[in-house]
Each structure stands twice: as structure tokens, then as C-alpha cells.
Amino acid sequence: MNEQIICSGCGIPVQTKDSDKPGYAPKAALERDVIVCQRCYRLTHYNEVPDVPLTDKDFDKLLDDVSKSDAVVVMIVDLFDVEGSWMMKRKDLNHLPLVIVGNKFDLLPHSVNENKIKLWLKKEAMKRGYKPEKIDLMSANKKADVMRIAALIDQVRNGKDVYIIGSANVGKSTFINQIIRAFDGDEDQLITTSIYPGTTLAFIDLPLDDGSKMYDTPGIINPNQMYRSIPQKEMKLLQPKREIKPIVFQLKEEQTLFIGSLARFDFVSGEANHFVCYFPEKFTPHRTKLSQADDLYARHKGETILSPPSKEALEEVPPLKAETFTIAHDKTDIVIPGLGWVTVGHKGAVVTVHAPENIKVTLREAII
Template sequence: MIETEQHHCEGCGVRIQTEDESRPGYAPSSALKREHIVCKRCYRIRHYNDIAPVEQDPGVYLQKLQEIAHTDSLVVLVVDIFDLAGSWIQGIHRHIGKNPLLLLANKIDLFPKSVKWGRLKDWVRATAKELGVDPIEIALTSAAKGEYFRQTVEAIEHHRKGRDVYIIGVTNVGKSTFVNRLLKEFGEEDEYITTSPYPGTTLDSIYIPLEDGKAIIDTPGIVRKDRMSEWVTPKELQIVMPQTGIKPKVFQLNEQQTLFFGGLVRFDFLEGAKQSFVTYLSNRLYIHRTKLEKADEIQTKHRGSILTPPEDPAQLPKWRKHRIQLNGKEKQDIVIAGLGWIACGQDRAVIDVWAPEGVQVGIRPAII
């Protein structure tokens, strides 16, 4: 196979090769004559929204991440503020060495406008410290909408101090969307990174030169299989991942009632006084309410039909039960990584959350 050392896909970073259409990086020989070279996969994503998954080796991506520790750089960790714990890179402080870390909390446009940004930033900082990191700064932004974008760019430039900038994060936090907005803001209209609603779109590091001889490096997203978003198809991912501002839904439940979040998660309210549960999930995700005594029958009969996604329940690991006990002392959130959360009140309650084996389910003090 011929692999051309001098050519890399402008969209995903993979090395271009012209021999094997079934392998990543394929482009016809004629594409090498273009000013902006993209592989066939990126071309089809951009022009036809035809998303072709590729085999990924998470170990290789982690190895690339560890190389940052041997550089003198500013590291920008992009997290999805709607899924902060689920979009965190575990052990990040070990991977980046002594390099300073700027924490970029993306997708603030998904939160209701009534949210107090100062309180949200305090929550992000407190969570980062719990996870063993003390960022030099926390920036809130929406790469998709451009909210607080200028302030974010100024923060990066202030802390860069003439160094390279590594943009890192797990899949689907909006890294490439952020880099594209950077390119647009600085007049590079003809260049952009391929984005899609599918994990692993960026296949290798993409170097974007700066005027001072340094570079912004967009790295491949780290895969975390404990997030719901990693288990669904590209089509279903557009339903599961919020695309617009969340419209919370309030459910007044009596004990022995159940909510199905599509066919992805089951929420059984076992014990407690009648109380409100507020869902912060994608507006497109169907939520079905029923009595607990009917839940098994409905699950068996309708999961994969009425209760979708997934269209094929066999694509997910088997459900595992998580017993949640609300303490009745403070408002709490039940969080499902890669999906969203359910805000609970201050009443005591016992709840079973059924989610695919391995998907992270937890509880935290309420953030709204």
C-alpha cells in the first residue's frame, strides 16, 4: 500500500493513502492535486452526512495524549458541561505532566437561560478539584453558538505565552467544532476540521500553524465506553445528544411508578412521598410513563419499537440495576453519563435506575 508521508487529511488528520478504499485515509490519486486534501470518509461526511465508523484503538489515542507530558505547551481540556463527569479524561494530570491546564466547559447553550453562570463555573471548578486537577482558568463557552467565544480565545492567548496549544478531550465534546470556530474567527474560511455526531471523527492529530511558528494541535477524542453516547448508532446519537437548549420536563410521580427514557434507561420510583422529578435530557428523546407493575411487560413488548432508541436492544449491554437512595437533606441529581440527568427534590426516596452494564450512573448535589 502506498502511504504518502507528505499528505494528511485536512479534516480528520489521518495519513492519506491511495491504494485501499476499505482502510482509513483513502483518497483517489486525483485528490492529491487539490489545495485542500481530505480523505474519502471526510468527504462523504461533509457532503452527504454519510458517517462511516472506523475501528479505533483507544490505547493509541491515550499514548498520543501521554506525549504531551514531554512538551512545553498549554493544554486546553474541552469538556461537555452537560455531561461533565462523563466527558472527563481520567488521570488527566498524569498525561499532561507539568503543563498548565485551561479547562474549557463547552455547550453552555444547552442550559436554560435562567442558570447563573457564576454558580455553574464554581461547580465546574469544585468538580475539577475533586477529580484531582486545579486549572489555571475555567472558561465557559458554546463553540456551536459562539457564546463567550472571544473571552475564551483571549484566555488561551493570555496563558499560552508563546507556546503550542493542545486541544484535548473525549469524543463528542465539541473539540473540532471549537477549532473550526477558531479558524473562522481568524479568517481561515477555506480550512475546517471534519465534525460529525459520531465518536472518533478525528483520527490523528491535526496541526494548525500560528503566526509565531507555534501551532494549535487538535487531538483525537479519547473513547470512554462508560457513556451512553458511545453505544448508539450515528442516527440514534442525534436523538440522544442534545442539539438545542434543553426544555426540562417535570413528572409528578407516586411511588411504584416508572419512566422509560426511550429504550435506553428505566427509572423506577420504588418508595417515597409523591414528588417531582425533572428530566434534563435531549428534547428529542421519548419518555414513557407507566405503573411499575406494568413496566416489565411494556419493556418486553415495546423496547425497540415504541421505546426507542435503540432500534435494536441487542446492540447495548444488558441492563444493570443501580439502587439510588435520596437523603432528603438536599436537592440531588441522578446522572447518567452520556445522556443527562434527573433533578430530584428534598424528599426521601428509593429509586432503581436500570442502564446498560458499564454506563456510569451516579448522584450529586443539584446544579440547578
């Protein structure tokens, strides 16, 4: 291979010498019209994801390139996993125009007010030091939404290049693929997408009609995402397939809610309170007495009433760690990034949350 060949799926240079290193493809693959690395081929055809590490050093280099450019930055945020969407390690990009787009809006209950969600998202972004010029919402699976966001980006960029950034699995590549389709792009050039986080390994550039380019960047896997806690074959359970239906419980103190075998909410003390659950459809909350919770978990974890995940998958899940919160404000969300959240109706409740030990449980102003 004298000339450098780029994988059309993930953007990484293709090599044929070492099957254990990123970009490997068998020599026969180079005869195809569209060349993809072995990893992207397996991902697309078999939903297999060989581990290819993108180190912090690699990601710092990529963000450094963005920081030095004269471009517009578009950050995609997963509205179902906002806390897991923020990039934990990042260069200061505030000198560049920033557009924040909340994706998967269609997963939120249809009764939510779009403008309130935009305002809420702006407040959350500013808490973290971001200074967005524009904020909008979309579902990357809907062509009309993507076209509207594309028009917004075109208005802001004013002829500049565009970098699409965000944590893994927020929908960056899905968004760009919709743009390719909408503008009669080559279907063979669609970017690798899947339920698995971290499927883009390098910048993938797409030419725009004025000579500038749009770049899809690798999604860094946030260590605070639930995706880091469960086996790959169980990851699809974390992604809602349809609009989330809130499940409401009127709890008294010393009652417990289990969310499968991945999380537990103990209402330790306080006046009777509303607990509203927002989780993927495969997770049905199970209520029990706090005094019986430990025994129930020991006997039934991974079984029907406390699943998913399966018993086999639970062997790879970090042990649950307990953290106690006193709810200081009405309508507060207790968030387990990548899994969902519970909205506590009234202040004063003392709640102990059990979640995998690598997950940082957080409180926030209710999104809904």
C-alpha cells in the first residue's frame, strides 16, 4: 500500500499488516469499490465490536486540531442521557462559535414543552462553562428535523468548516448520514453507526458545496456512562426504542424501587412523595419494602422481577455502591447517566441510591 487509504466507515487509515491494530483490513478488501476496515465490517454486518482504544492522548490531539481551526463547533447532546453527553475532558473551544443540539427529542413524552427543554438545556450547558450561540432540538432519525438543524448550522457557519462533536452514542454519525442522504450523497459513503459507543475512530470529512467541510469526530466514551458498566450484548437495553412513558409511584418512607438489577432507590425518610420514573421500556420499576430489599436483591437479581440484565451479564457489572441524598428542591431529578432518572416531587425526602460503583449519580432541576 503506497497511498494512504481511509476507511469510509470510521475514518481511520487502513493497514493490512497487523489485525490487532486499528484500521486493519485483509488485502482482499482493498479490491472493493468501498473500502472499510475489518472492525467496521464486523460492526455493520454482525454487530460485533472489536476493542480499539482511542486514548486520552489521541482524543486531546483531535480536539487540539479543532481548537486551532477557524470553524463552527456543533455539539450533539443525548436528551435521554444529558449527564453522560458532556465531554469530561476537553480543550477550551469557547473562542469558536458553538451550536448545541439536543438529540432524541422524540424519546421524551410528547407533552413536554420544546421551548422549556431548550431553556433547561442552555442552563445546564452554561453551568459547565459552555457558551452556545444557538440551541435547538431534533431527532436525528427524522429528515425534517435534520434539514432544519442543517439550515441553522449553515446560517451560523457563514462559509466556515463545521466540526460535529460529542460523547459516544449521542447520534453524531446518524445526523451526518441523514445529511448525506438528504443531499443525494453517495449511500456507499455512509458513516458507521450502531448501538455501541465509540464507533468513529478519526475525523471523517464531508465536502460542503462552498468548498468548506463538515467533520464527524470520534465520540469519547464518558467514564460516567452506564455503557461502561455492562457487557456489549446488553447495551441495546439501555437505548429506548420509543417515547418514554413516565411511571408514577406514590411512596411512603421505607419503601424501595428497583430498576432491574442495575439500580435501586430507597426512600429512607420524609413525607409521602411522588417518584416519577423515566427509564427504557425494558426496565419496569419494582416496588418493595426497604426492610425486604437486600434479601429480594440477593435472591432475585437477574431474574424476571429484577431484570434486565441477565444473571450472566450481572457477573460483569461492577458492584452497586450506595449514596444518600437529601432533596432540597421540589421537582428534582435523581439521574443515573445512561440508564434514566427518577423525579422526586417534593423537597425534604432522604433517598439512598444504589448504582454501579463507577457511575456518578447526580441531582438536577427536573427536565420535565
